[in-house]
Amino acid sequence: MPARVLISDSLSPAAVAIFKARGVEVAFEPELGRDKHALAEAIGDFDGLAIRSTTKVTSKLLERATRLKVIGRAGISIDNIDLAAATAKGVIVMNTPFGNSITTAEHAIALMFAVARHIPAADASTRAGRWEQNKFLGVEITGKVLGLIGCGNVGSIVADRAIGLRMRVIAFDPFLSPERAFDLGVEKVELDDLLTRADFVSLHTPVTPHTKNILSAENLARTKPGVMIINSCRAALLDENALLALLESGHVAGAALDVLEKEPAPLLGHPNVVCTPHLGASTKEAQENVALQIAEQMSDYLMRDAISNAVNFPSITAEEAPKLKPFIALADRLGSFAGQLIDSNIKKVSITYEGEVGELKIKALTASMIAALLRPLLADVNVVSAPTVAKELGVVIDEVTRAAEADFESVVTLCVEAAGRERCVSGTVFNDGKPRIISINEIKVDAAVGPSMIYVTNEDKPGFIGRFASILGNAAINIGTFALGRDREGGSSLALVEVDGLVPDKVLAEVKQLPGVKEVKALRF
Structure with a gap:
């Protein structure tokens, strides 16, 4: 039976060809894609689904997708795809991370x-x-300071264009290295410095726990x-409400928005606001x-x-997949573990493949590990783009393979x-094919990796x-596994505990107050 693809959104006819x-x-x-019921009725007949932003790929839709092997998103964002459900079902999710950056x-x-010269209002008046x-x-924008919050793929292009317009560009981006900033011709600054100096502030960062509401009322x-x-x-x-208040007070002179939290929004009625209907990627060339x-x-x-360009699987061949699959899971867990402990300024990543794993396609493993490492701060990064993104951020990546020196066939x-501190985590794959963490910062431990851990x-x-x-028990948090390790008697120790469900912040705060506790983190895998 030939492969069949459904295009449920508006795509260029060139794709059909x-x-x-x-x-x-x-x-x-x-x-x-606008009719979820009709789409659910049809999806079972197709091996591939090509979409843009209108089609919503939910877990319920995926339940009906009995033949589906791949979902292709023409664009960067995959917010309209239930990635966890697609991964659990074995459906590859692809995007086009660099197609509409310019x-x-x-x-x-x-x-x-438009906002600097009141172009929309002047046009309407005329x-x-x-x-x-x-x-x-x-x-005039010449000589003005443009502050970029985020200087990745899109932000760096904005910087290049702005410098060509004789603007001075400063950027806040924890992952922007001084070397990369120098190459771009921008000045790397902290957020407070940017806020107080910039004549124009432009946002170019994904939404993560660290960046959500970064332009808050306070900022x-x-x-x-x-x-x-x-x-x-x-x-x-x-924060659109805070922005409106500052526009009305005159502190903010103007705003130009291509995205709105709520539509219609009160901001639309302000004379110094320019709005467009999410046109960022809307050019013939980009589409x-x-x-x-x-x-x-x-x-x-x-x-x-x-x-x-898969966001939930590395680039590997069908022949390599069976051997690589358990180690890809291990690489993802190790990267995610480290990424959730690190807030910013990653300088160097060193990965050692010891034993039989060194004979596999380690580039795929490294890509998976780097993607998981960066994902807490860069939501859109994927296993294909991760090495390139890391390079653009100035992160040095070292890979080493060597013969087995431990008690395991592969480690x-x-x-x-990062931030002047090195964190190390080691893992292996047992005969059951499940990843395990065996060392954290040279402290031996034997921990299975669960969905929710402390x-x-x-x-x-x-x-x-x-x-x-007792704290966990009093909070009705059930313990699944409890792994302990220490460097020496009376020295430093650690615990890696699998629990059922999410851990409330107040519970973490209570643990943090225990005598002798140095660090507490809730981890999700």
Whole structure:
């Protein structure tokens, strides 16, 4: 039976042509994604689903997708895809991480011009028959300071364009290395410095626990009087109510927004606000690029088992998959463990493959590990783009393979240098194929990795375990497994505890107050 792909969103006709040229049957139904019931009825007949942002791929839809092997998102964001459900079902999810970067960056520059010169309001006034030249007094951008919150793929393009316009560019990005900043011609600064210096602030960072509401009421109040705010990225980065209040007070001179938390929003009624309907990726070139890319990627997978730009699986061949699969799971757990302990400024990553694992395709393992390491702060990173993203951020990655020196046939060790401190975690795969953590910062431990865990480091003194377990018991938190380790008697010890469900912040705070406790973290895998 030939492979069949359903296109349920509006994609360029060029995508249809590529599928057909590669021998894939394609059903082009661009309105089907708007009707979840009709889509659910149809999805069982297809091996691939090509979408943009309209189609919502939920767990319920995936239950009906009995043949589905791959979902292709023409664009970067996969917010409309239940990634966990797709992964559990064995469905590869692909995106096109770099197809619309230039278009998105150009739109941010266009928004900056529009708000600086009151272009939309002046246009409307002129069309209404009024000639109000004196009413729309703008500001020059030449010589002004542009503050970028986020200087990754899109942000770096904005920086390049702004420097060409003779602006001075400063950037807050924990992952931006001094070397990369120098190459871009931008000044790396802390957030407080950016807020007080920037004439224009432009957002170019994914939404993570660290960046959500980064322009909060408190941070907006720190901005330079007369600042102008540009958001062509994510609505959740900005407190819209606080922005409106500062616009009305005159502290913020203007705002240009391509995304809104609520539509319609009160901000739409303010005369110094420019809004566009999420046009960041809306150019002919961008839509053509992402459509071509996703069609090629999906065709290659369906016809040749080649995987590229997958967000939930590395690029490996069908022959390599059985041997690599358990070690990919291990790499993901090690990277995720380290990533959840580190807040910013990763300088160097060292990975050691010891024993038989060193004979496998370690680039795929490294990509999986780096993606998991960066994901807590860079939500959109995937196993394909992770090495490139790390390089752009100036992160040095060292890989070493060597013969087995421990009691295990294969050991993988990840060491991460960040903020002047190095953290190391080692793991292996037992005969059951499940990953286990066997060492943390040279303290031996034997811990299975569960969905929800608590990591605690403390002084090795009597009484800690009882008090710790009592806190969990009093909070009705059930313990699944409890792994302990220490460097020496009376020295430093650690606990890695699997629990059922999420751990409330108040419980972590209570554990933190126990005598001798140094660090407490809730981990999710």
